[in-house]
Amino acid sequence: MSKEITLATVKEHNKSNDLWIIIENKVYDVTKFLNEHPGGEDSLLSVAGRDGTKDFIDVGHSQDARNMMKKYYIGDLAASDIKKKVPLNTGLATSSDTEHNTENTGPSNASVVPKQCCILH
Numbered sequence: 001m002s003k004e005i006t007l008a009t010v011k012e013h014n015k016s017n018d019l020w021i022i023i024e025n026k027v028y029d030v031t032k033f034l035n036e037h038p039g040g041e042d043s044l045l046s047v048a049g050r051d052g053t054k055d056f057i058d059v060g061h062s063q064d065a066r067n068m069m070k071k072y073y074i075g076d077l078a079a080s081d082i083k084k085k086v087p088l089n090t091g092l093a094t095s096s097d098t099e100h101n102t103e104n105t106g107p108s109n110a111s112v113v114p115k116q117c118c119i120l121h
């Protein structure tokens, strides 16, 4: 049902009379909302044709704001353009998981494994 839109396409819509933004991997056409945005035009223009997720969340938008977004939703960011932050985090999680595991298995391993991890990384 939902349309997939590539990042390259979103980037083309970066002007005040043609303004798309990405929030949480969903694409919104906020052209008509620009004049009405309580946070002003500039904030929306600052993420024109880009991912505004961080800025959107940092503001702490209300549930009302989230409900309004549905009106401007035009599709999902293409799966191939979704930033895969997971592998990076997984890397970190793996070393801390190891620490947790060693905590459970006993102090003898705990003193060896985390040190190896730190040297290798």
Ligand code: HEM
Pocket (backbone or CB within 6 Å): 021, 028, 030, 037, 038, 039, 040, 043, 044, 046, 047, 052, 053, 055, 056, 059, 060, 061, 062, 063, 064, 065, 066, 068, 069, 072
């Ligand atoms: C479709 C997307 C968006 C919608 C529907 C929306 C809607 C709203 C609404 C209803 C408010 C009033 C306060 C509230 O109810 O939370 C607001 C405030 C605000 N918004 Fe947005 N917003 C959107 C995207 C963004 C983005 C991407 C940014 C930043 C780049 C942004 C920055 C702000 C700021 C700075 C305020 C003012 C907060 C304050 O006065 O304390 N908004 N927005």
